Each structure stands twice: as structure tokens, then as C-alpha cells.
Amino acid sequence: MVKYPGNWISTKSLEEMANTTYDVLIIGTGHGGGTVLSRLCELWRNNGAKKIGILERGDKLFHSHSLNIPTMNINTASNQLLEDNSTSFKDRLPEFSGARMVYALGGRSLFWNCTVPRPIESELRKWPINYRELEAYYSMAEKSLNASISYSKGSSMQNLLLRKLYSKGILEARDLPLAFDMEASRKGQIHSNPWYSSINKLASAQYNRDFDLGLNAYVSRVLTEDRKISGVEVFSQNKDIYNTC
Template sequence: MVIRYKNNWINTKPISDMVNTEYDVVIVGSGPGGGAVLQRLCQLWKDQGAKKIAILEKGDKLFHSHAQNIPTQNVNTSRDDLVPNNSTPLGQRLPQFSGATMVYALGGRSLFWNAATPRPIEEELRTWPINRRELDVYYRMAENLLYVTTDWAKGSSLQDQMLMRLHAAGILEAQDMPLAIDLSPSRQGEVHSNAWYSSINSLARGQLDRPYDLAVDAFVHKINTTPNGKRAAGVEVIDTKTKSNYTIRAKNVVVSASTLETPRILLNSGIQEPAIGRYLTGHVSMIAVGTVSRNQFSDRLGNLSVLKFETEDDPYQIQILGPDQYWSYQQFEDKVLGDQLTIAYAAFGRVESRPENRVYLESRLDEYGVPLQQVQYSLSDRDRQTAEQVEQGIRDSARAMGVTLDESTLVLRPPGADMHEACTCRMGNNPNTSATNRNGQIHGVQGLYVADNSALPSLTAAGPVLSNTALAIRVADHIVRQSR
């Protein structure tokens, strides 16, 4: 007899049991945005038992934590084994966005991200449709939720020496990299076992504040509205195991399904706002490696975690990591270092937001009879100039650090490979050039919100997760105020 155990580290509810409830909020997607909305709603409605919240995830339960919190993984095995085995290379059918990869699982791509959490450049934030002081409050909330720290390499001689070399060469924007890692020790009964942040952390924090309904294998393909189309009324969702379709009623719907999936859902729902799916923005990206002699550093080597921040003159950032796989590794591993240390440079440059770069529906249908999305995407001349600046920035940084680059690795990655795509339902005041208003609500449809990377008004060289989380918390606050 084969005994099979339930993967039940978080309670779920069958979709069929949810159809008789009208929810105050239904959240579509469990990545950083969806998780942040859920956590904040549970926090603010902690003592309001009448409120009903549901979160629907297209994938199944996969890991209970970020992959690098799993004892059998380090940064290399997670990247080389777990990601390929637990992701969908969507770019295989998106020829102009061929690097795109999705993770259909509870927690989404937050199960694998490298946790870099710099704020966007100040000059760009001033163009966003939110008061700068208010935005600062929500960034601080997001940094608190994600346990952002710059102490990952504290005390490392490698870190200290490399920062000194960069600064001496005039690269003054190189600093300790902010990361979403909880470095608090477990003590006095308080357990800190999930150092690397994933949205599983937010699901857990929410669950400990108040109950909510979670369904996995739940593919939301359509938003329902009232007969006049002016207000959200719920969602149509397919159970991917039985292929049965269900209607779930809700007063508010928050779509956080990803930059590529959210416009697909909205367009399939017949929502006619002209900017939905447009302004698709990613990064020009390179990952290069080089080596440096180990004998230049003391035995207190430690790790290397430097971020060269974006500036107005340099519209890119560089994450500088090392040595070898020991940027993040398990305490069980012997730290075996050769005479040459490997240093990695992960660089991301800004891409112009242009309406012709877009996500749209094509005639082909998926296995559930829902139109697939297609992508139109190209780089402008200015984007290609940025790519040249990225390459030169890597060379300058390596030279300053005394690192010998492997020239064969200095190659522009395919569009989408950075996993930073954003802006397809961007926030703004003008319905002709933005999909949502300043509160994240779709123009003209009350109670319908977007809270993922697609809602970002623009994408700087910084990764989108911190901004996504800050705006998602703000969406939750707005929903709570509107629900009083």
C-alpha cells in the first residue's frame, strides 16, 4: 500500500465551496503584490470577523518558503536546478519576448528572486501620480514587510576591499546592496526560519491575523462586472484539475497575476480601457563573470554584495556578487575556495516606456478555451545606447575592482530574461495613457484594482518588487477606506 500525504502546510479551500460566499475582496495571484494586499487587509481587518477575503492562485502549492531557505539548496542549485524544473518558459511562443519565464505556483516568482530591493531613482519617483511624502511612507512599509537590510555582507573583507576600490575609482554610487532578508536570530521562542523573503511570508502573516480562503489550481480568466460595466462583481475561475468553471462573487477584485497575465485577464473580460496591455517595459540585461586572486584579501573573506545604483547619467544598476556560489549557501557546506575567486555582475538598464510595446490577445486558445496572450516588443535606439552603457559600466567596475572579465559572458540577454517586466496596466491620471488611476483602480470600473508589476507607472533600473509591494499595500489601504 502506498501512503500519500497531503501537501497541507497551508489550508486551502475547494473552489466549489467558495461559490456561495460573496467576498469583500478577491485577490487574483499570490506573488509579492497579491501577498502584500492580503497581508495588509488581514492586518487592518484583524478584528472585523464579518469581512470575507479570498485569494486565488493558478498554480499549486510548491515550496513553503523561498528556495534558498530550503536546507538542500544554495544559490547555484536553486538557479540551475529548481528554477528550470519548476517554471514555464513562456517565451517559447513569444518570439519578441523570448526570455519570458513564469512560475505558476503559490508564491510565484518570489520563490526564486534574488531579493535585491533598492528604491527607484528619486528623479523618476517625482513623475509618479502620488505625493512624494506619501510614497515614502509606503516604501518604508514595504521595506519593513520585506525585512530590507544592507547587512548581508557586513564584516566581510572582500566587501570592504571591493567597495574601497570602486570608490577610489570614482564609482561612488557603489554601496552595500539592500536585500529582502530577515537577519534576526531565532530566540526566546520566536522562530526566524525564512530568512529570504517570498510572498509565503505575507500569506503566513495574514493567516495569523485573521482567516481567509485560499484556492490553488484556480485559473481566473475573466472579471465579472455589473450590467452597466461600471463596477466589479466577481470573477470566473476554472479548476485546472477538473476543468470546471465557477463564478465567485466579490465587491472588490484585485488582479495581481503578473505583467503578462493581468492584461490577458482584463482584455478577455472585455474591459475596453485603451492603455491595458500597452507600455510593456523590461530591462536591457547582462550577466557577466570574472575572476580575482584570492590572496589579495584576508582570511576573513566573507561574501560580496554590492549594488552600483542608478544615476541620472548612468541609467542602469549593477549587482556585484560573489565569491563563487558562496554569496548564499547553507551552513552545512564546506566553503572551498580556489586561488581565483569568481565574481558575478548582474546589470539592468532602463528601457523606454512606449505604447507600441504591448501585450495583446491572439486567436489561439489555451487548453481551457481562453485566448492566449502575445507580445509585441522591440528596443529603441536609446535602449541600445543604454545597453552599451551597461556593458561599459560592467567593464569599468571590473577594472576598478581588479577583476579579470570573461569576455565571452558579456552578452545582452533576450527580452524578458530579466523577469522584471512591468507597466502593462500602469498607474496614471490620463485614461488614454494609463490603465489605472492613482489608487490602482481600473479607470471607469469601481472595485477593480491592479496590484502587481504591471501597475508601476514606469520602470527604472531598479527591480520592481519593492515598488510593487509598496503600491500593493497602498491599494489595500484604499480598499479598506472605501469599505467603511
């Protein structure tokens, strides 16, 4: 019998994936990879002929954001779980001594602080894209992340910070938006996973259609043929080499 913790999301072996030709192959299951996978599965929901693969260097770690674990809080998740399940850059990149890399299904989204503020308008005016064009995409992203100011609104620390910013002429400052689902469970919809992580996207993807997920996949290089990308070279934990395309 396969225990639930190892079976909550289906995976394929690297050997199986090497023998499959994919229309899209996604590298990494963090914020970017999870979002791309979810959107593709939504768009190709009724197109079973399309093959989607996604590769992750790490293994399964948590089913959701670390703060959704009942025995964790902000301090223990950051000081204990992140410390035990991440790799420090201090030896390789001493100028970023505090940076840590998470190799796991969901990547750093399992530990991020979920803050999703927009850049200030004065900064956006320097961009080559008009803010009105960006507005639609920001709105879609915030909806997808369940972004809300309700969680942080009224915080005494935040109010103090806002007053200081206003006094310095930074009048655009607003309550801090967080990727936190404030909806109550009702009408058959369960909202028990408030802190957002890429696992949310992996879940929505698998409810739309099948995809192949390969774990412990060390992607070493991109393969090309006739100046076009043809696949990737992947190492397994046992250092076996597979070419996936």
C-alpha cells in the same frame, strides 16, 4: 490521515468558493497578492463578518523561498528548481527568451533574488509624487521585507562594483539591500526562514484571521454587472467553470 506537506495551509474547493460572496477577492498569491492579503487580515482582524478570498493558478510547491531549503544553493535553485517548476516564454515571446513564469502558491517570490534597492533620487525627481511622501512607504515596505544591507556588506565583488560606480560619478550607490532576515532566534521568536517570499505574508495573514484560498484556479476573465466588477470566471484543472464573486 492528511500528510503535512498537503496540509500546511488551509484551502477551499473552487465549488465552495463559488457559493460564497466575498467582500474582497484577490487574484494571485505572489508579492502583490500576498501583501494585500496580509494587510487586509491585519486591518480586519476583529471583523469576522468580512469575507476574504484569494485565488492562485498554481498549486502548493514550497513552504518558503527555495533558498531556505537546506539542500539548495543559489546555483541549484536557479538552474534546477526554477527550471523544473516554471514555464518559459521563449516560444510565445521570443524577445523575452529568458523570462519564466512560476505558477505556484507564492509565485515568482519563491525564486526571486531578494534585492530591494530604491530608485536613485535623480530618477524619483521626475515622478509626480514628492520623494518625501514616498519615503514613508519605502520605509514600511523595507521593514515588512526585513530589508538589510548586513548580508551583502563587505562583499569583495560588491566593493569592486561600488568603486567603479563612484569613479563614474554615481555617488548615490550603496551596499545592496536584500530581503533577508538577519535576526537570530531568541525570546521565543524563531527566525529560521531568512530569505523572504510571499509565503511569509500568507503565514502572517492566517495568524490574524481566516480567509479562503483556492488553488489550481485559472481565472479567465473579470465579470461585470451595471459597469461594476461583480466577480471572476474561473476554470478548474478539469476545465469546470465557476463564477466567484
